[in-house]
Amino acid sequence: MKKILYGGIMVILMTGCDLGNRVENTKELSREIKATQIKRVTNTQLIYSADEWGKKIAQIAEKSLKSELKKNPEKAGELCKHVAEIPVIAALQKEYGVKVELLGIADLKNPDLAVKEREILDAYLYSAKSKSAASDNLQQLSDTLLVYNAPVSAESDVCKTCMKDQEIPFAVWRLLFNKKEIIRKLDAKQLKD
Numbered sequence: 001m002k003k004i005l006y007g008g009i010m011v012i013l014m015t016g017c018d019l020g021n022r023v024e025n026t027k028e029l030s031r032e033i034k035a036t037q038i039k040r041v042t043n044t045q046l047i048y049s050a051d052e053w054g055k056k057i058a059q060i061a062e063k064s065l066k067s068e069l070k071k072n073p074e075k076a077g078e079l080c081k082h083v084a085e086i087p088v089i090a091a092l093q094k095e096y097g098v099k100v101e102l103l104g105i106a107d108l109k110n111p112d113l114a115v116k117e118r119e120i121l122d123a124y125l126y127s128a129k130s131k132s133a134a135s136d137n138l139q140q141l142s143d144t145l146l147v148y149n150a151p152v153s154a155e156s157d158v159c160k161t162c163m164k165d166q167e168i169p170f171a172v173w174r175l176l177f178n179k180k181e182i183i184r185k186l187d188a189k190q191l192k193d
Helices: 002-016 019-035 043-071 073-081 087-096 105-109 115-129 157-162 179-185
Strands: 098-103 137-140 145-152 171-178
Touching: 043 073, 043 087, 043 098, 043 137, 043 145, 043 157, 043 171, 043 179, 073 157, 087 098, 087 179, 105 115, 115 137, 115 145, 115 171, 145 179, 157 171, 171 179
Parallel strands: none
Antiparallel strands: 098 171, 137 145, 145 171
């Protein structure tokens, strides 16, 4: 009788333990602990990381927008205005703690952009008018914000579709980074000096 009673208690205890959920929580907890570790990050390392991430994110964002435009050409206007709603771009924003936007000529007068950003957009527009090559750009906007800009090629489907109403084919990816988020996401062991 004692064996049956002990056996019944063991079965109840074993079924009460949810090991599957515990394993998932352990991975998430490990990631959170790693993110909150104290790290020594120099400004150079911070800028280098933001630049590398910016290149990668801009390429992936453009590729995913092109893909979505091919799948849903009837929704081109909405996709171009709200790129953050594209699942891949939304995942990038969450993973890197970055805000992704596609800017055009109309944004030269956008009061939500810093003066420095509008000046950079104006320089990109000048390059587009003169058909000269423009390169990516990383600027510090404030003590806490960095902005990465990547011009879109005038021949790109993104530029042709999203900015078709403009007289000059011109588009720029705007990636807004928060320094605190960059530091949280950095792996201290992988930092380059």
